[in-house]
Amino acid sequence: MGFLEYEGEPLPFNEIRPHIEHVKSHGILQFLNIYRNARERNNDAFKWGDEMEYSVVHFDEKEKRASVSLGAEKILAVLQEKYNDVETKWGSHWSPEYSRFSIESCPAKPYQGSLEHLATVEANMRFRRGQVKALLKPSEMLLSLTGSPRIGCNDFIGPPECVPRPILSPASKSVYFPDCGITRHPRFPFLTRNIRERRGSKVEINIPIFKDTNTKCPFVEVFQDLESNTAAMPDHVYMDAMGFGMAQACLQCTVQAKDLNQAKLIYDQLVPWCPIMCALSAASPFYKGYITDIDTRWNVISASVDDRTVAERVQLGNNILDTFRSSILQSRFGHVQLYLSGQYLYLNDVDTKINEDAKNTLLEADIGVEEGLANHIAHLWIRDPLNLYSGRINIEDATDADHFENIQSTCWQTLRFKPPPPGKDVGWRVEFRPMDGQLTDFESAAYVVFVVLLIKVTLAKKLDFTIPMSHVLRDMDKAQKNNAVLTELFCFNTNFRNNEGNVQKKIAEFGSLRIGRSDDDCNGMTIDHIINGKKGEFTGVISLLREYLDETGIEKEARNVIERYFELISKRACGECLTSAQWKRHFVRTHPDYKQDSVVSQLIEYDLLRTCDKI
Missing domain, CATH: 3.30.590.50 (Creatine Kinase; Chain A, domain 2)
Structure with missing residues (x-):
């Protein structure tokens, strides 16, 4: 430290x-x-x-x-x-x-x-x-x-x-x-x-x-x-x-x-x-x-x-x-x-x-x-x-x-x-x-691998997840609430694949320095939709990471390990697998x-x- x-x-x-x-x-x-x-x-x-x-x-x-x-x-x-x-x-x-x-x-x-x-x-x-x-x-x-x-x-x-x-x-x-x-x-x-x-x-x-x-x-x-x-x-x-x-x-x-x-x-x-x-x-x-x-x-x-x-x-x-x-x-x-x-x-x-x-x-x-x-x-x-x-x-x-x-x-x-x-x-x-x-080490490895892969795919595909900082600060307050992973909506730039154009063009598209992006670009989304996608609307970030692994190639054994990590992240996002906080709450309240x-x-x-x- x-x-x-x-x-x-x-x-x-x-x-x-x-x-x-x-x-x-x-x-x-x-x-x-x-x-x-x-x-x-x-x-x-x-x-x-x-x-x-x-x-x-x-x-x-x-x-x-x-x-x-x-x-x-x-x-x-x-x-x-x-x-x-x-x-x-x-x-x-x-x-x-x-x-x-x-x-x-x-x-x-x-x-x-x-x-x-x-x-x-x-x-x-x-x-x-x-x-x-x-x-x-x-x-x-x-x-x-x-x-x-x-x-x-x-x-x-x-x-x-x-x-x-x-x-x-x-x-x-x-x-x-x-x-x-x-x-x-x-x-x-x-x-x-x-x-x-x-x-x-x-x-x-x-x-x-x-x-x-x-x-x-x-x-x-x-x-x-x-x-x-x-x-x-x-x-x-x-x-x-x-x-x-x-x-x-x-x-x-x-x-x-x-x-x-x-x-x-x-x-x-x-x-x-x-x-x-x-x-x-x-x-x-x-x-x-x-x-x-x-x-x-x-x-x-x-x-x-x-x-x-x-x-x-x-x-x-x-x-x-x-x-x-x-x-x-x-x-x-x-x-x-x-x-x-x-x-x-x-x-x-x-x-x-x-x-x-x-x-x-x-x-x-x-x-x-x-x-x-x-x-x-x-x-x-x-x-x-x-x-x-x-x-x-x-x-x-x-x-x-x-x-x-x-x-x-x-x-x-x-x-x-x-x-x-x-x-x-x-x-x-x-x-x-x-x-x-x-x-567990399994959970810790899953989160670290997810973050590193997110960085690698962002660099490789020139993605843009940025949103106005004011939205990020509000989301950070939401993130700490009881069971926020399932109950809160987070601002997310669904057009992250579209990273073209210069600064002037972006300012013209998204408004003045103090207004930020439009509602269409800062959708309030559940973490489930962000991670796993929503049929007919958004494919989800897990799919993006899988797409990257398919394109770059990876040994089968290593891919199988990473897929287990994806499964954990996916299930945590949709609530099929409880976060550690929610599991601990359940343990105490049923003791x-x-x-x-x-x-x-x-x-x-x-x-x-x-x-x-x-x-």
């Missing part, structure tokens, strides 16, 4: 403040140096890889209790020593995550462009899982679980001998999530502390409760501290720490493009797919021991790292007063708000704040930074640095990128545009980030211990996670 190298002591935010403009200005200079050196880099191979996160769970058979295990920290240390940097075909690479009970993995080497490599993803995921399972104690299990249902409840961290006494929370000040649950790498506790200090209060996470027959009405939580009582909303589950979001596991995919322009194109074409894949991968309906009315982790993480001040959080619609010019639309964890490629800039119909000084510096450098990319970087630069180390303040802009990464890696958006790092033979990349973590009160009891959680492990 993020940029983990450091030198010296981590600084609290009050000591970062005097260096904010230094970090921002030199971060822009560092980006310009990267751009100058890599702008004409071309013909890089199409490479890609996945990133998975696991939780180690401790089971107490006597008490029938499941708790997330701090023992994951020792397991990670062994994995890093034993497997990182080992030369194998793909192998594994292990990294810390925000929580001490989580482990992050990716292939040691990226996959290549060969279609046959798509069929090896699941085997590598199993291989990595097996490496961890070999190190587990008999009482421990490894789950690629988006979030443990009772994080924040009493004794959710274990085993008891690993939990320090007394339990303190100086970084987060949380009532529920103690600091012993945060990974001890300096980046993580200081991110937690500095987000709170910059914001001026604890983070506030309010998620609507799922109203069942016996759920309290109104549902109101009462707390011992005034700050929590003031922040908590009626009929919402309240949480107060970064750990509630950043302890949620995700499934990510990163691809390397052949050059800068192709990377921007991949980024732009994936933008409308973020809400769709978010809904399709939904896996997280439970928070702090309650069933909530959302199915994904996205808004929970967004609120958990929201460092905006009171003035920056003020939203006044179109009538923004001079007093509140500092208002920022969303947390630094949110959906992207800007297309990058010149031909799609007219679709940027959201009032997106940018750092004008940063933009001017980029454009005045006279090295060819286009307006779309300048706007993107300048939008990230409305944020302040949250991590800074005493030994890395004055660094060489020509060879280092710490100040650039300081802000780049703490803006967690649905997509991340990743420039080539200095001194490494790595090209322009795009990271796809909206998907929830999946329970003998469930009282129709929206509460996930200790026994229910134990049985649910035991069942997940068997699966």
Whole structure:
């Protein structure tokens, strides 16, 4: 997760403040140096890889209790020593995550462009899982679980001998999530502390409760501290720490493009797919021991790292007063708000704040930074640095990128545009980030393969899925609702095969910069229709991917593997196969211990996670 190298002591935010403009200005200079050196880099191979996160769970058979295990920290240390940097075909690479009970993995080497490599993803995921399972104690299990249902409840961290006494929370000040649950790498506790200090209060996470027959009405939580009582909303589950979001596991995919322009194109074409894949991968309906009315982790993480001040959080619609010019639309964890490629800039119909000084510096450098990319970087630069180390303040802009990464890696958006790092033979990349973590390696492989194939067919057939950004943001809100995959309609460009004509022609066809495309081009469609098609109207994207595989040719064995993935995606889209979130809801609501009160009891959680492990 993020940029983990450091030198010296981590600084609290009050000591970062005097260096904010230094970090921002030199971060822009560092980006310009990267751009100058890599702008004409071309013909890089199409490479890609996945990133998975696991939780180690401790089971107490006597008490029938499941708790997330701090023992994951020792397991990670062994994995890093034993497997990182080992030369194998793909192998594994292990990294810390925000929580001490989580482990992050990716292939040691990226996959290549060969279609046959798509069929090896699941085997590598199993291989990595097996490496961890070999190190587990008999009482421990490894789950690629988006979030443990009772994080924040009493004794959710274990085993008891690993939990320090007394339990303190100086970084987060949380009532529920103690600091012993945060990974001890300096980046993580200081991110937690500095987000709170910059914001001026604890983070506030309010998620609507799922109203069942016996759920309290109104549902109101009462707390011992005034700050929590003031922040908590009626009929919402309240949480107060970064750990509630950043302890949620995700499934990510990163691809390397052949050059800068192709990377921007991949980024732009994936933008409308973020809400769709978010809904399709939904896996997280439970928070702090309650069933909530959302199915994904996205808004929970967004609120958990929201460092905006009171003035920056003020939203006044179109009538923004001079007093509140500092208002920022969303947390630094949110959906992207800007297309990058010149031909799609007219679709940027959201009032997106940018750092004008940063933009001017980029454009005045006279090295060819286009307006779309300048706007993107300048939008990230409305944020302040949250991590800074005493030994890395004055660094060489020509060879280092710490100040650039300081802000780049703490803006967690649905997509991340990743420039080539200095001194490494790595090209322009795009990271796809909206998907929830999946329970099985089969599911995880299916989603990753689907995304990679979608990119390959988009490039090969010059497809255009873009829609006005305002529609994408609305769709992202819809995607997180309870069973959104079946109940919500999403804006989708059904004319994606028609990618002809210049910008002027498109503007004339679709209207002014602020109007966007016509209803015919932004049909409200179910995800079933988007994926599987609708007879007589639309063939569906699965058919498009099959058409591509037919045309390019692929070994029969690999094709059979991919067809199984298509089957899963297709059945999830139409509801024949439940999303992980809906399966978990069904398990809890039909459990003998469930009282129709929206509460996930200790026994229910134990049985649910035991069942997940068997699966």
